[in-house]
Amino acid sequence: MRVGEAESLEGTFDHVLLLRSWNHLRDPKRALERIVAVLRPGGTLTVVDNVAFGLVRSRAQAERAESGPAVHEHFRNDGPPSVTS
Numbered sequence: 001m002r003v004g005e006a007e008s009l010e011g012t013f014d015h016v017l018l019l020r021s022w023n024h025l026r027d028p029k030r031a032l033e034r035i036v037a038v039l040r041p042g043g044t045l046t047v048v049d050n051v052a053f054g055l056v057r058s059r060a061q062a063e064r065a066e067s068g069p070a071v072h073e074h075f076r077n078d079g080p081p082s083v084t085s
Contacts, residue, residue: 006031009038015046022049 006018007030016035018025025031035045 007034009034011038012040013038013043014040015044018045018047018049020049022047 006016006021006025007027009016016039018035022028032045039045
């Protein structure tokens with residue numbers, strides 16, 4: 001297993017897993033292009049995210065979460081239109 005920025009992956013991979021990290025990608029289009037370039041023929045890319053979680057939170061839950069002390073390195077908070085297009 002190797003860990004790094006998706007936009008600058010090097011080497012070849014049989015499998016790539018993006019686990020709850022879509023909004024951490026600086027440039028999703030570039031990242032996906034790079035991932036496809038480093039996958040071996042027949043390799044797999046699995047993207048697992050929880051975009052729906054943000055859609056079901058109440059306003060109060062979102063405000064409480066966003067006003068806490070945690071620091072996130074989210075580059076975006078994608079919603080339904082940007083995820084499906």
